[in-house]
Amino acid sequence: MTTTASPTSVPERLLRSSARHSYDPEVDIDWDAPVDPTLWGMQPERMSLYGTDLWEGLTQEQRITLSHHEVASIASVGLWFELILMQMMLRDAYDDDPTAAHMHYALTEVADECRHSTMFGKSIAHFGVPAYGPPAKVHRLGRLFNAVVRGPSAYASILVAEEILDTWQREVMKDERVQPVTRMVARIxxxxxxxxxxxxxxxxxxxxxxxxxxxxxxxxVLTAQTCFMVARSLVNPEIYRAVGIDPRVGRRAALGNPHYRATMQWMGEKPLAFLRENRLLPAHQERTWRGALLLG
Structure with a gap:
């Protein structure tokens, strides 16, 4: 006989896991560790300009400098989206049952995201580079999307944003060419x-x-548009100024870079397969997903 899982089984299991395995970035990361000028901020092969003529024109020192700015952009956009994510989840929790495991885990996740946002902010400060965040227009749009995205599109957008970073960070945390602080942030x-x-x-x-x-x-539609906004914002074009490249020139090169497009598709492979299985990535939205660089 097949037994149907209780609707609270997933939240209950996640609550137990949270109690057993959680970090405190304030004490588990050595924020006073010096920045090694010979180590990368992220894997060079995953950077937006890798393999382009602009990349070939940079010195090794400039490439490493750019890596610190690019990982800061990704972290600051992750922080920005986590603030949106927390607001979405708290809106759901407002009408939830405060005695149920579902609400208890939702609040546990919000608490996790508070610590992650602080961790991302401290990691950017550690490298002494700007917290670029998304472009100003996207930052404003984020308020609108936060107001209108509800239901499965909210959780689908959360999944895509988190899983593309997860795929990338699983590689980062194992790469000994990368700064120790970046690797520990990724591991947590x-x-x-x-x-x-x-x-x-x-x-x-x-x-x-x-x-x-x-x-x-x-x-x-809401899922596709929200994920387009997040994916296209990960690398703020202003980072290219740090190595003397005009942001418009750098952005154009990145969007046309087959290496970067392949990286984005690699990052999006798992969550997009899930969305397709669950009817949230239909053929009529594929153009938007291609524009997000997550679909080939």
Whole structure:
């Protein structure tokens, strides 16, 4: 006989995992460690200009400098989206049952994200580079999306944003060419985001199940547009000024760079497969997903 899992089984399991395996970045990362000028901020092969003529024109020192700025851009955009994510989850929690494991885990995840946002901010400060964040227009759009994205599109967007970073960070944390602080930030984020992604997948499956017609179409469009906004914002063009490259020139080179496009598709492979399985990535939205660089 097949037993149907209780609707609280996933939150309960995640709560137990959170109690056993969590970090405190304030004490688990050596923020006073010196920045080694010979180590990268991130893997060079995953950088937006890798393999381009602009890359070939940079010295090794400039490439490493650019890596510090690029990883700071990714961290600051991750921080920006985590602030949106927390607001989405708290809106859901407002109407949830405060005695249920579902709400308890949602609040645990928000607490995790508070620590992650602080961790990302401290990591940017550690390298002494700007917290670029998304471009100003996208920052303003974030307020609008935060107001209108509800239901499965909220959790689908959370999943995509978190899982593309997860794929990238699983590689970062093992790369000894990369600064120790970057690697430890990646390790903490990977461990704790695994729970968040499990929760998001469960919410998507549960909430999409009964959608059809216009309701499903709305969720498909909102998911695609939100993920486009996040993915295209990861590398703020202003980072290129740090090595004397005009931001417009750098942006154009990055968007046309086959190495970078392959990296973005590699990062998006797992969450996009999940969305397709769950009816949130239909053929009529593929153009938007290609524009986000996450779909080939």
């Amino acid at each position: 984020h990977v461990l704790e985001e695994a729970r968040h992604m499990t929760f998001a997948r469960d919410e998507v499956r549960r909430q999409v199940a009964d959608l059809s017609g216009l309701a499903l179409l709305k969720q498909q």
